[in-house]
Amino acid sequence: MGTTGRRERLRAETTAEIKKVALGLMSSGGPDAITLRAIAREMGMTANAIYGYFATRDDLVTTLISDVYTSLADAVEAARDACPADDPAGRIAAWANAFRDWALTSPEGFRLIYGDPVPGYQAPEGSAAPEAEHRVCAGLTGLAAGAWPHAKALYPEAEFAWSDFDPRLAAEVREEFPGLPPAAVAIALRLWGHLHGLVSLEIYGHMRVQTPRPDKIYRAEVAQLIRGLGLPA
Numbered sequence: 001m002g003t004t005g006r007r008e009r010l011r012a013e014t015t016a017e018i019k020k021v022a023l024g025l026m027s028s029g030g031p032d033a034i035t036l037r038a039i040a041r042e043m044g045m046t047a048n049a050i051y052g053y054f055a056t057r058d059d060l061v062t063t064l065i066s067d068v069y070t071s072l073a074d075a076v077e078a079a080r081d082a083c084p085a086d087d088p089a090g091r092i093a094a095w096a097n098a099f100r101d102w103a104l105t106s107p108e109g110f111r112l113i114y115g116d117p118v119p120g121y122q123a124p125e126g127s128a129a130p131e132a133e134h135r136v137c138a139g140l141t142g143l144a145a146g147a148w149p150h151a152k153a154l155y156p157e158a159e160f161a162w163s164d165f166d167p168r169l170a171a172e173v174r175e176e177f178p179g180l181p182p183a184a185v186a187i188a189l190r191l192w193g194h195l196h197g198l199v200s201l202e203i204y205g206h207m208r209v210q211t212p213r214p215d216k217i218y219r220a221e222v223a224q225l226i227r228g229l230g231l232p233a
Helices: 003-029 036-043 057-081 088-105 107-114 130-151 167-176 182-203 214-228
Strands: none
Touching: 003 036, 003 057, 003 107, 036 057, 057 088, 057 107, 057 130, 088 107, 088 130, 088 182, 088 214, 107 182, 130 167, 130 182, 167 182, 182 214
């Protein structure tokens, strides 16, 4: 391997270590513990040296959010796609279980994108991880779309209008899922609310004193959601 190749490999390894240390600091000290100086101390680097990898703390946080969100999108999509397209119940359950598994494996990542804001962080215009965020949102909508033929008799379309949703979200759904009614978007948001709510309670320790089996509660909720869509659980 030439000098350039070794330099690139070392840079990639150091960048990965910086991100790992940053998430570790967040896990032990909260989101305000993410500072370039603290990371430099943890790694035995000078502050000036670490600025060669990330010019600002916000650049690092943006990279972390993008990496974490992408890993979530990869995980839920892989689980969903392992089930046949004609099995909407199985795809919902797989997506839901992968979401919880990912969060439990990466609680600091969950907190970074869905929980504690990093004090003073200024995200790029729009989103720190627009592609991954869109993948997760579109994935949920796709789950609702797959269930809609079974659920539509239970959810009168007149209950919802496109004006009930953010115009950007409505436009994206209408482009990617032509013919899908606004009531199905409401189903996607309800799915998200239930799944995110239970996982968030578990990640933040609020379920611990009530039950030693949050997994059982979660599975029961997912099964109930599936039955509520007119699908066999």
